[in-house]
Structure formats: C-alpha cells, structure tokens
Amino acid sequence: MITPFPELDALLRDLNESARAILQDTYVGGYLQGSFALGGGDAQSDADFIIVTTVPPSGQVEAELRRLHADIPTRPGFWSDNIEGSYADADSLRGAAGIGQPWLFVDRAHREMTWDDHCNNLHTRWILRNHGITLGGPPPRELVDPVSEQAMRESARQALPGTLEGIREWADMNHAWTQRYIVQTYSRVLYTAETGKVASKPAALVWARSKLDPAWLPLLTQVAEDRAIPWKPVDPPRPGSMQRAYEFAAYVETLAASQWGGG
Structure with missing residues (x-):
C-alpha cells in the first residue's frame, strides 16, 4: 500500500x-x-x-x-x-x-x-x-x-514576507478554500522557519495550535475542522474568517521579523 x-x-x-x-x-x-x-x-x-x-x-x-x-x-x-x-x-x-x-x-x-x-x-x-x-x-x-536544516530555515524565513501577496496573484480571495490555504500555508512556513523541517498541512496546524498565542486557537481549530469540507465551485468563507486569516498572516510575518529580522 x-x-x-x-x-x-x-x-x-x-x-x-x-x-x-x-x-x-x-x-x-x-x-x-x-x-x-x-x-x-x-x-x-x-x-x-x-x-x-x-x-x-x-x-x-x-x-x-x-x-x-x-x-x-x-x-x-x-x-x-x-x-x-x-x-x-x-x-x-x-x-x-x-x-x-x-x-x-x-x-x-x-x-x-x-x-x-x-x-x-x-x-x-x-x-x-x-x-x-x-x-x-x-x-x-x-x-x-x-x-541542511539551516538552509531550510533560511529559505522559509525569506519566503514569509509577502506570502499573502503571492497567494493573491492566483487564488480566489472570496473562497473558503483560500481562507484555509492562507492559514495552513503560514503555519507550514513558520514550522519550517522554526525547525528546519517540513510538515504536512494537518501536522503544521497541530504544531501551531500548541506553539502560538492561544488567541489564534479558534482560527486554527476552524481551519483544521474545515479541511474535511469538499471543494465547491462557489463556497464563500465563514463570516469574518477571511479577515481573521489576513490578521494571522500579518501576525506570523511580524513574529518572523521580530525573531529573525524578516529573513
């Protein structure tokens, strides 16, 4: 198998x-x-x-x-x-x-x-x-x-600033899938920036829930639970959830800048 x-x-x-x-x-x-x-x-x-x-x-x-x-x-x-x-x-x-x-x-x-x-x-x-x-x-x-783990860390740290703008170039920002993708992507990149390793999206969410400010727990839990929802052509984000995803992206970028000078 x-x-x-x-x-x-x-x-x-x-x-x-x-x-x-x-x-x-x-x-x-x-x-x-x-x-x-x-x-x-x-x-x-x-x-x-x-x-x-x-x-x-x-x-x-x-x-x-x-x-x-x-x-x-x-x-x-x-x-x-x-x-x-x-x-x-x-x-x-x-x-x-x-x-x-x-x-x-x-x-x-x-x-x-x-x-x-x-x-x-x-x-x-x-x-x-x-x-x-x-x-x-x-x-x-x-x-x-x-x-090397150091090369992975450096690559992830350099990728964090502007990640959201990169997603905007190709993703539908009015879709629930994109809301989940933003949160999962920032969790994964931050995981690599911290550890020098790569995690799956579900594993990165688990890690983020245990490591980041508890204020983000409701958002991370929502994204983890909503992974089970099949993709639909028309599927707007939950009310307020996209704005919260944007705020999470800004939080992770600020965290990275404070710890590593933004790359």
Missing part, C-alpha cells in the same frame, strides 16, 4: 509504468512526495509526484508525456483529477544549484503541461530525500543531496 486510497495507489502505479514506457532508457525513477510522503495526505490533498529522468524530456518523448497527462484527468474516479508533479532531470535535481530550472510540470486538475519551476525548490528536495516514497527506481536519497 502506497497511500490510504487504493484508487490513488493504482493511478500512481499506472502513471509510473506509463512514464517509464515513454521515457525508456531516460527513465531513472518515480516518487511520491508532498503530504502523502509526510504521512498527512487526506481526501483534500493532491498527490505530488516527481519522475526523474537522465535528460529533460523533449521531442517525441515530451509529446507522448503531454498526451498521457491530457488523458489522465478524463479517466473515471476521484484521484485522476488530483495529481500534480514534475519530470526532473537528475542533474538539476541533485543539489541546490539546480533550483529555478524549469521542469515539465502538470498542475492539479489540468490537462496541459508547462515548463515551470513549481516543484524545483528546497522544500521538495527535503521531502523527497527524507520521506519520498519510491514507485520505481533507486531510493531517492541516492538522487538528492542532503538539505
């Missing part, structure tokens, strides 16, 4: 074997990272994969991968619309020097792939090396250099 969901397990195995057949001798390995690798994946999570190649996909290989990922969301079942990930060449994945290089990427619920650095960060490398689940190929520790 890879995850608690047999349907997702079957899809991940099929994805890995389909990609292996397309990539042939450029296939290195397939891995599950993200919340499921961290032990916190649930029905509200996406399943984050990394498939490692010897060289970036191009030509006919890239075209076939694009056809594969255009097909997956059309398949029956819940999870076919809830996977995302990248095809990372082994050289740029190995260490921090490769950060920023675009990888062939498919976003959750999308059929069109893009070249994007979405997965190419220290966060992904840390999860992959320390907790990645192997779908095929060598253990991920053989492919990713160690990421």
Whole structure:
C-alpha cells in the first residue's frame, strides 16, 4: 500500500509504468512526495509526484508525456483529477544549484503541461530525500543531496514576507478554500522557519495550535475542522474568517521579523 486510497495507489502505479514506457532508457525513477510522503495526505490533498529522468524530456518523448497527462484527468474516479508533479532531470535535481530550472510540470486538475519551476525548490528536495516514497527506481536519497536544516530555515524565513501577496496573484480571495490555504500555508512556513523541517498541512496546524498565542486557537481549530469540507465551485468563507486569516498572516510575518529580522 502506497497511500490510504487504493484508487490513488493504482493511478500512481499506472502513471509510473506509463512514464517509464515513454521515457525508456531516460527513465531513472518515480516518487511520491508532498503530504502523502509526510504521512498527512487526506481526501483534500493532491498527490505530488516527481519522475526523474537522465535528460529533460523533449521531442517525441515530451509529446507522448503531454498526451498521457491530457488523458489522465478524463479517466473515471476521484484521484485522476488530483495529481500534480514534475519530470526532473537528475542533474538539476541533485543539489541546490539546480533550483529555478524549469521542469515539465502538470498542475492539479489540468490537462496541459508547462515548463515551470513549481516543484524545483528546497522544500521538495527535503521531502523527497527524507520521506519520498519510491514507485520505481533507486531510493531517492541516492538522487538528492542532503538539505541542511539551516538552509531550510533560511529559505522559509525569506519566503514569509509577502506570502499573502503571492497567494493573491492566483487564488480566489472570496473562497473558503483560500481562507484555509492562507492559514495552513503560514503555519507550514513558520514550522519550517522554526525547525528546519517540513510538515504536512494537518501536522503544521497541530504544531501551531500548541506553539502560538492561544488567541489564534479558534482560527486554527476552524481551519483544521474545515479541511474535511469538499471543494465547491462557489463556497464563500465563514463570516469574518477571511479577515481573521489576513490578521494571522500579518501576525506570523511580524513574529518572523521580530525573531529573525524578516529573513
């Protein structure tokens, strides 16, 4: 068993074997990272994969991968619309020097792939090396250099200022999902800034509830409880909850600035 969901397990195995057949001798390995690798994946999570190649996909290989990922969301079942990930060449994945290089990427619920650095960060490398689940190929520790806790702390501290503005660029700020996402994201980034490790969203909320000012307990509890609510196209935040999320973001950024000078 890879995850608690047999349907997702079957899809991940099929994805890995389909990609292996397309990539042939450029296939290195397939891995599950993200919340499921961290032990916190649930029905509200996406399943984050990394498939490692010897060289970036191009030509006919890239075209076939694009056809594969255009097909997956059309398949029956819940999870076919809830996977995302990248095809990372082994050289740029190995260490921090490769950060920023675009990888062939498919976003959750999308059929069109893009070249994007979405997965190419220290966060992904840390999860992959320390907790990645192997779908095929060598253990991920053989492919990713160690990421120090200090590097993780510094990266998180630098990311905190302006995180909310980054979310505003792509998220619907009148949706309940976004309200939850803001609180969970700030909890996760603060956790990493403090510990040098990465936690799943549920685990980060538990940590925040035990570590932060008790005044934030009602908000953190609301977000934890509301994770079980399925995503809906139209779903406004609870009255007053979005403003409270904004205040939480400001609180975390101020806390970070007072402790670490904002990065």
